[in-house]
Amino acid sequence: xxxxxxxxxxxxxxxxxxxxxxxxxxxLIIFMVMTPMKxxxxxxxxxxxxxxxxxxxxxxxxxxxxxxxxxxxxxNKRILSxxxxxxxxxxxxRTAKRRVVFVDAHPDxxxxxxxxxxxxxxxxxxxxxxxxxxxxEGPLRPGPVDPxxxxxxxxxxxxxx
Amino acid sequence: MGAKLGSAxxxxxxxxxxxxxxxxxxxxLIIFMVVTPMLxSGIDVKxxxxxxxxxxxxxxxxxxxxxxxxxxxxxxxxxxxxxTLIEGINEDFKENGQRSILIKAAENxxxxxxxxVTDLIADGGMNTMLLATExxxxxxx
Numbered sequence: 460x461x462x463x464x465x466x467x468x469x470x471x472x473x474x475x476x477x478x479x480x481x482x483x484x485x486x487l488i489i490f491m492v493m494t495p496m497k498x499x500x501x502x503x504x505x506x507x508x509x510x511x512x513x514x515x516x517x518x519x520x521x522x523x524x525x526x527x528x529x530x531x532x533x534x535n536k537r538i539l540s541x542x543x544x545x546x547x548x549x550x551x552x553r554t555a556k557r558r559v560v561f562v563d564a565h566p567d568x569x570x571x572x573x574x575x576x577x578x579x580x581x582x583x584x585x586x587x588x589x590x591x592x593x594x595x596e597g598p599l600r601p602g603p604v605d606p607x608x609x610x611x612x613x614x615x616x617x618x619x620x
Numbered sequence: 621m622g623a624k625l626g627s628a629x630x631x632x633x634x635x636x637x638x639x640x641x642x643x644x645x646x647x648x649l650i651i652f653m654v655v656t657p658m659l660x661s662g663i664d665v666k667x668x669x670x671x672x673x674x675x676x677x678x679x680x681x682x683x684x685x686x687x688x689x690x691x692x693x694x695x696x697x698x699x700x701x702x703x704t705l706i707e708g709i710n711e712d713f714k715e716n717g718q719r720s721i722l723i724k725a726a727e728n729x730x731x732x733x734x735x736x737v738t739d740l741i742a743d744g745g746m747n748t749m750l751l752a753t754e755x756x757x758x759x760x761x
Contacts, residue, residue, distance in 0.1 A: 483645050490652035499673040500682075500722060500750040505742035551626055566732035570687075572670035573731050574753060581672035590738060 478491060483612065504559075504589040520555060521590060522548065526576055528565040541579065548583035561591040662686045662752075663694050665726040670753035682722035682750065683692040683712050685741070689731040702736060706744045726754040 524544065525533045534544050537603045552558050562575045577588050662684030686694035686707075693700050695708040698751060713719070725734045741749060 474636075476642060480638060480642060480645065483642070487645055487649045487652065490649065490656060493656060497675050498678040498682075499667075499670070499675050499753045500756050501670055501673040501753050502748060502750050503738075505738055505747050522698070550672055564731050566730065566735060568687070568731045569727065570725050570731050570734045571668040571727035573734075574670055574727075574751060577751075578670035578672050578753070581670075590667040590735070592735065592739070 499586075501574070501581065503577065504587055505559050521555075522530040522551060522555070522560045522585075524548075524576060524580060526562070526564040526568060526573065530568070530572065545579050545583050548580060548585070552584040559589060559594050559618065560585040560587075561589040563591040581608060637721055661672070661696065662724045663688065663697055663725060665689075666728070667724065667752050667754040668726065668727045669756045671756065673751075673753040673755065675755070681719060683709065683716075683719045684693055684722045684724050684752075685709075687725035687729050687734055687737055689729045691729065691736075693737055702740060705737065705740055709741070709744065721749040722734060722752055 521535075523535055525536070531538055532541060532544050533539060534547055539547060552560070560583075562573065562577055562580060562584070564576070579590055601614065646689075660679060661678055661682070662688035665686060665688060677745050686697075688694070693702060695705070695712065698708070700708050709721070723734065723738065737750055738749065
């Protein structure tokens with residue numbers, strides 16, 4: 460290493476590699492420290508399979524977000540857009556005692572879009588996200604797919620069955 | 621850097637030769653840079669994006685259950701079937717003690733396949749589990 464410009468007895472003109480070594484060593488140490496990889500994780504709860512909740516027993520303050528196979532969503536059987544759903548959840552969760560939201564998704568949906576909804580629910584202030592399956596074939600639609608028709612049925616229980 | 625042994629100006633050059641050191645350190649650096657993305661536990665899948673997830677250091681505190689987009693299931697990197705999943709989890713708990721379960725499922729897996737796995741785990745008595753996600757790169761927060 461180093462380029463001799465002049466003859467043997469001239470001034471020493473080796474490239475100074477000390478800063479290079481300093482930087483490379485620091486980078487090496489950084490990579491060694493970072494090696495235990497970071498992971499991003501999201502906690503979800505699963506109700507026990509044996510826990511069967513009749514529709515009549517569902518508490519009115521229970522929040523169930525349903526995602527249908529076409530990607531449309533509903534909060535407690537009311538079909539809402541993603542933004543409206545987030546807004547509604549934020550309002551409801553501000554006053555709720557148990558900040559638990561159940562997410563019930565159609566089995567044909569890609570996992571990524573289900574996680575996107577769970578993410579939205581958590582961002583809206585839910586402490587716990589539960590995965591609910593009320594029907595094997597996915598959440599039941601609240602009658603005809605008409606947002607205006609579902610608007611008045613706020614007191615209805617959870618989504619599905 | 622380098623110790624001058626000869627004191628006279630015209631004496632022999634006695635700098636320590638750092639070239640091998642630089643070689644070795646550079647190679648180590650490249651090895652770490654290449655290996656680092658491969659070291660995460662479990663199978664390597666495209667994880668779903670989520671902003672609200674919490675970031676922790678992966679130091680083997682989780683039992684990682686992987687789900688590929690074709691529905692195949694893995695315990696860490698070992699392929700298992702749905703029938704042997706609970707057995708495998710129990711075996712791991714016997715060896716390593718009870719650990720939290722981290723589900724590492726590919727973004728475009730049908731939700732059905734993920735549910736099949738989580739339902740089995742819930743049936744086995746674990747009601748809380750973690751879903752591995754990825755922070756979007758354009759994240760502002």
